[in-house]
Amino acid sequence: MTIQLDFLPDIAAAFLLMFARLGTMLMLLPALGESSIPMRFRLTIALALTLVLYPVGAQLYPPDLTANAPRLVAMLAGELAIGFGIGMCARLITSVLQIAGVIMANQSGLAFALGTDISNEGQQGALYGNFLALCGMTLIFVTDTHYLVIAALHDSFTIFPPGQLPPVSDFAQTATETVAHVFSIAVRMSAPYLVVGLVFYFGLGLLNKLMPQMQIFFIAMPVNIAVGLLLLMALIVTLMMFYLEHFQEAIGKFIVG
Numbered sequence: 470m471t472i473q474l475d476f477l478p479d480i481a482a483a484f485l486l487m488f489a490r491l492g493t494m495l496m497l498l499p500a501l502g503e504s505s506i507p508m509r510f511r512l513t514i515a516l517a518l519t520l521v522l523y524p525v526g527a528q529l530y531p532p533d534l535t536a537n538a539p540r541l542v543a544m545l546a547g548e549l550a551i552g553f554g555i556g557m558c559a560r561l562i563t564s565v566l567q568i569a570g571v572i573m574a575n576q577s578g579l580a581f582a583l584g585t586d587i588s589n590e591g592q593q594g595a596l597y598g599n600f601l602a603l604c605g606m607t608l609i610f611v612t613d614t615h616y617l618v619i620a621a622l623h624d625s626f627t628i629f630p631p632g633q634l635p636p637v638s639d640f641a642q643t644a645t646e647t648v649a650h651v652f653s654i655a656v657r658m659s660a661p662y663l664v665v666g667l668v669f670y671f672g673l674g675l676l677n678k679l680m681p682q683m684q685i686f687f688i689a690m691p692v693n694i695a696v697g698l699l700l701l702m703a704l705i706v707t708l709m710m711f712y713l714e715h716f717q718e719a720i721g722k723f724i725v726g
Contacts, residue, residue, distance in 0.1 A: 482534040482541060483527045486631065488519045490548040491622055497556025498618050499563040499716070503606060518622060526626045544632060551629045554640040555621070555723055561647045562719040565712060566605050568655035570598020576659070576666035577697025578690050597701070604709055605716075614717060621723040628723065647719065654715050658708050661700060669693060 492515040496502050501514060534541055574595035609615055629635070656663075669689075677685045 478535040479533065480527070483530045484519060484523060486530060486534075486544055486548050487523060487526050488515065489545055490552040490625065491515055491519050491522070493549055493552030494556040494622060494625070497553065497560045499559060499609065501615060501618055502556070502560070518619070522623055525623065526631070529626055530631050547633070547635050548631065550635040551625065554635065555625055558640070558643050558647050559621070559720060559723070561644070561651055562716055563602070563605070565651050565654045565658070565715070566601040567598040568652065569658040570595045570601050572655065572659035573597040573662045573697065573701070576662040578693040579697065601708070604705070605712055608709055608713055609716070612713065614713065617717060617720045617724065621720055624725045625723060627725050643722070650719075654712070658711060661704060662697065665696060665700060669696065
């Protein structure tokens with residue numbers, strides 16, 4: 470009896486094409502693709518998700534993938550481009566916390582107090598931004614929002630069917646809108662610090678004019694830091710829920726239904 474195994478190359482090719490898309494997306498997506506997560510663990514997640522989604526995505530690939538090598542290479546490039554585009558657009562939303570943290574740190578007198586950024590391994594960032602990034606990552610998993618990320622991986626095969634040219638213009642427009650949205654959210658999150666900082670420094674300038682002999686700097690710095698920390702304690706819940714709402718909205722763009 471002869472066992473026919475001619476179908477194995479096509480199965481392997483479809484699996485590798487799916488892994489190229491899902492792996493690229495996963496390395497950039499927030500929560501699951503953070504640099505603080507070990508590379509082998511992320512690779513294991515990408516392989517596991519590819520294996521789980523293979524029965525759904527493999528049907529969308531054309532038959533006889535290995536019969537035409539140039540077409541296979543072109544599809545591989547398209548899968549990598551689609552994965553990079555979706556992952557990068559989703560990754561941009563996580564920079565909200567770092568931008569807002571830098572603005573808060575500048576207004577609170579802690580701009581020069583740097584610490585290791587968990588979202589960018591080997592780099593340093595403002596302490597406010599690092600704390601908000603840690604809270605944001607924890608909140609995503611606690612509220613099961615990471616399932617939206619997995620849903621975006623699944624629905625990417627419906628929104629961007631394999632074998633078609635990547636929509637470069639749509640990706641460019643989405644990236645532009647996302648960048649503008651990111652700065653808008655960051656400024657709105659740090660708006661209380663901007664208002665308090667404006668009033669605080671205006672009061673210091675007025676006090677310096679009334680009492681020139683007073684050492685304003687030595688008095689202002691401890692008070693400014695204390696006010697910033699108290700303001701963070703009062704607003705942390707509101708800020709993180711505001712961020713989570715916009716995070717879900719940004720990921721929802723890549724989910725069908």
